[in-house]
Amino acid sequence: MKSTEVQLQGTAPAAGRGTKLRRRMWRERYIYLLLLPGVLYYIVYRYIPMAGLVIAFQDFNPFNESLWANEWVGFKYFARIFEDAEVIKVIWNTLQISFLQIFMAFPISIILALMLNEVRNETYKRIVQSMVYLPHFLSWVVVAGIFVVFLRGEGLINTFLTQKLHWEAIPFLTDPALFKPVIILQVIWKESGWSTILFLAALAGVNPALYEAAVIDGASRWRQLWHVTLPAIRSVIVILFILRLGNVLDTGFEQIFLMLNPFNTESGNVLDTYVYFKGIQQGDVSFATAVGMFKGLVGLVLVILANRAAKRFGEEGLY
Amino acid sequence: MIKRTISERLADAVNAVLLLLIAATMLFPFLHIFAVSFSSLKDVLERDLILWPREWVTDAYYTILASKNFTRSLGVTAYVTIVGTLVNLLFTATMAYALTRNALGQRVILMMVIFTILFSAGMIPTYLIVKGTGLINSLWALILPGAISSFNLIVLRQFFLSIPSELNEAALIDGANELRTFFSIILPLSKPSLAAFSLFYAVGHWNTYFAGILYLSDSSKWPIQVILRQIVIVNEPTAALGQEVMLMMENPPPPITIQMAAILLATLPILIVYPFLQKHFAKGVMLGSVKG
Structure with a gap:
C-alpha cells in the first residue's frame, strides 16, 4: 500500500x-x-x-x-541458552523424542499403509480404515487420559502384571526411563492410522496395468510389492521424511505437557514445555522468548534445507 | 481373476488378521471404558477385565451431569465450537477467495501467509498480544488467535481456483459486484468443501485444551478438556465436579466409573460427527496434496 x-x-x-x-x-x-x-x-x-x-x-x-x-x-539470553545445562538437557530430550518418532512411528505408518493396500476386500479395508483413523480426531487429553487410566498403578495393565503374572508393578507414568517409550506409543496409537492416508492416496493413483505387466512377467505378490508398490510411494516417503526432519524440534506441546509430572520432568521436558514453564509460570519472559525464537529459527532453517533436499531428490518439495 | 498361490493366500489371511488386531487395539479401550462407566462398584472391584457391563448402573453419568462445573464447561465448549467455527469459516473463506482475484498486493499477502507456516513467533509473544488485545479470561481468546489456519487457507484457495473463472466473470458482467458474486455464487458452489473445513475446525475447537489453561484463569470459563484432565489425568474427580455432587448420593459411584463416563461424554460429539468427517477427509487430504 x-x-x-x-x-x-x-x-x-x-x-x-x-x-x-x-x-x-x-x-x-x-x-x-x-x-x-x-x-x-x-x-x-x-x-x-x-x-x-x-x-x-x-x-x-x-x-x-x-x-x-x-x-x-x-544477545545475553541467547548466550545463556548454550550455557544453561538445563536447556541443553531439554534440547537433548526434544531431539531424542523426535528421532524416536521418526524411526519408530514413521515406518509403522508406511507398513500399515502397505498392509491396507494389500487388502482385496474393499468392505473389510474400509472398516479397518475407519477404526484406525478414529484416534486422530480425539483430543490429547482423551488419549493421555486413556493411557493414564490403563497404565497407572491400579490400572488394567499393572493389575494384570501383578495379579496374574505376579510381577512387580511397572511405574509407566512416573519412571523417567519410560516417559519417552510411552510418548512414542501414544503417537503410534493416535497417528499411525491417519498418517497412512497420504500413502494410500499415492497408491490409489498407481496404474493397474503395472501390476498386470508384473504378473505377466511372473512376479509374485512380494516382488510386485517391491517393484511396483514401493516405488509408487517412494516420493511421498522422501518428502514426508525430509519435512519431518525439518520439524525435528517440534514434539507436540499438549501431549508432552499432559504426560509430564514432577517425577519424569527431567526426561520429558522438551523445548515447548520448557518455554511455557520458564516464561509463563516462572516469569523469566525474555529468556523464554529467546528459547522459543531459537527453536523457531532453527526450525525455519531446517525446513528450508529440507525443502531444498527434497528438490535435489527430484521431488516437488513443499513450496 | 489372477490365480493366487497357496503362500499368497496365506499371506493375505495373515495380513487380514493382523489388521484386525491393530483395529482392535483402537477399539478395545473404548469398549472397556464404555463397559466400566456403566458398571457397579462390586463389578469394578471383582472383575478382572470388563468388556460389557453385567448390570447397567448409570450413577456415574447421573453424578457427572448433575455437576454444574461439568455441564457449564460442556456449554462453554459448545459455544466456542459454534462461534469459533463460524469465525474460522468467515475469515478463511473471504481471504482465500480474495486471494484468487489477482488484486494488488496478492503475491505479497500470499507469501506472508506461507511464511507463517514456516515460522511463528511462538508462545510468549503470542501470549503477550492476546493479553494486549484484552482477551485474557475471555472466550474470544480461544477463537481469535487461531481464526485462520494457514494450511486450510491455502487448500481452500486452491479449491476456489478450480472453479471456472467464467462463472464470476459472467456475474460481474451482469452487474453483480465481487461481494455478491462471492456470497451468492462462489460460496453456494463450495458447500461440500466448506462443510469439510468446518468439521475440521470444529473438531479442533472441541479438543482445545492448552489455550484454555494459557488464557483463562477463571475456572468457570474452562473448556471441557481442562475439566476432563482434572478428572482423569490429575485423578481428582471430586475437586473437578464439586463436593456437593459427591454428597448427593448415599453411595457415590466409584471414581473409576466417573472417569470413564467423563471420557466418553467428552468424546461423544467427536464420535457423532466422525462418520461425516470420514466422508470428507479423504477429499480434504487429496486437495491438500495439490501444491499451493
Whole structure:
C-alpha cells in the first residue's frame, strides 16, 4: 500500500500511472473488503507477535507500558541458552523424542499403509480404515487420559502384571526411563492410522496395468510389492521424511505437557514445555522468548534445507 | 481373476488378521471404558477385565451431569465450537477467495501467509498480544488467535481456483459486484468443501485444551478438556465436579466409573460427527496434496 501512496504523489508522467493505479484500486475495492478480516488477523495475531520477539533482546519488565521502555541487553539470553545445562538437557530430550518418532512411528505408518493396500476386500479395508483413523480426531487429553487410566498403578495393565503374572508393578507414568517409550506409543496409537492416508492416496493413483505387466512377467505378490508398490510411494516417503526432519524440534506441546509430572520432568521436558514453564509460570519472559525464537529459527532453517533436499531428490518439495 | 498361490493366500489371511488386531487395539479401550462407566462398584472391584457391563448402573453419568462445573464447561465448549467455527469459516473463506482475484498486493499477502507456516513467533509473544488485545479470561481468546489456519487457507484457495473463472466473470458482467458474486455464487458452489473445513475446525475447537489453561484463569470459563484432565489425568474427580455432587448420593459411584463416563461424554460429539468427517477427509487430504 505504501508504494502506491508514493506513486500517487509523483510527477506528471507518474501521475498518469497514479490515476490508473487509483482506478484499479477502486475497481478492486470489494476484494480489499474481503481481504480485510484475514489481513487484520495476520497482522495482529501472527506478525505483531513476530515484532514482539524483540523482548528476547531486552530485559522484559511487565510493569513497563511499552516494550521500548525495556532495557536492551543484546544477545545475553541467547548466550545463556548454550550455557544453561538445563536447556541443553531439554534440547537433548526434544531431539531424542523426535528421532524416536521418526524411526519408530514413521515406518509403522508406511507398513500399515502397505498392509491396507494389500487388502482385496474393499468392505473389510474400509472398516479397518475407519477404526484406525478414529484416534486422530480425539483430543490429547482423551488419549493421555486413556493411557493414564490403563497404565497407572491400579490400572488394567499393572493389575494384570501383578495379579496374574505376579510381577512387580511397572511405574509407566512416573519412571523417567519410560516417559519417552510411552510418548512414542501414544503417537503410534493416535497417528499411525491417519498418517497412512497420504500413502494410500499415492497408491490409489498407481496404474493397474503395472501390476498386470508384473504378473505377466511372473512376479509374485512380494516382488510386485517391491517393484511396483514401493516405488509408487517412494516420493511421498522422501518428502514426508525430509519435512519431518525439518520439524525435528517440534514434539507436540499438549501431549508432552499432559504426560509430564514432577517425577519424569527431567526426561520429558522438551523445548515447548520448557518455554511455557520458564516464561509463563516462572516469569523469566525474555529468556523464554529467546528459547522459543531459537527453536523457531532453527526450525525455519531446517525446513528450508529440507525443502531444498527434497528438490535435489527430484521431488516437488513443499513450496 | 489372477490365480493366487497357496503362500499368497496365506499371506493375505495373515495380513487380514493382523489388521484386525491393530483395529482392535483402537477399539478395545473404548469398549472397556464404555463397559466400566456403566458398571457397579462390586463389578469394578471383582472383575478382572470388563468388556460389557453385567448390570447397567448409570450413577456415574447421573453424578457427572448433575455437576454444574461439568455441564457449564460442556456449554462453554459448545459455544466456542459454534462461534469459533463460524469465525474460522468467515475469515478463511473471504481471504482465500480474495486471494484468487489477482488484486494488488496478492503475491505479497500470499507469501506472508506461507511464511507463517514456516515460522511463528511462538508462545510468549503470542501470549503477550492476546493479553494486549484484552482477551485474557475471555472466550474470544480461544477463537481469535487461531481464526485462520494457514494450511486450510491455502487448500481452500486452491479449491476456489478450480472453479471456472467464467462463472464470476459472467456475474460481474451482469452487474453483480465481487461481494455478491462471492456470497451468492462462489460460496453456494463450495458447500461440500466448506462443510469439510468446518468439521475440521470444529473438531479442533472441541479438543482445545492448552489455550484454555494459557488464557483463562477463571475456572468457570474452562473448556471441557481442562475439566476432563482434572478428572482423569490429575485423578481428582471430586475437586473437578464439586463436593456437593459427591454428597448427593448415599453411595457415590466409584471414581473409576466417573472417569470413564467423563471420557466418553467428552468424546461423544467427536464420535457423532466422525462418520461425516470420514466422508470428507479423504477429499480434504487429496486437495491438500495439490501444491499451493
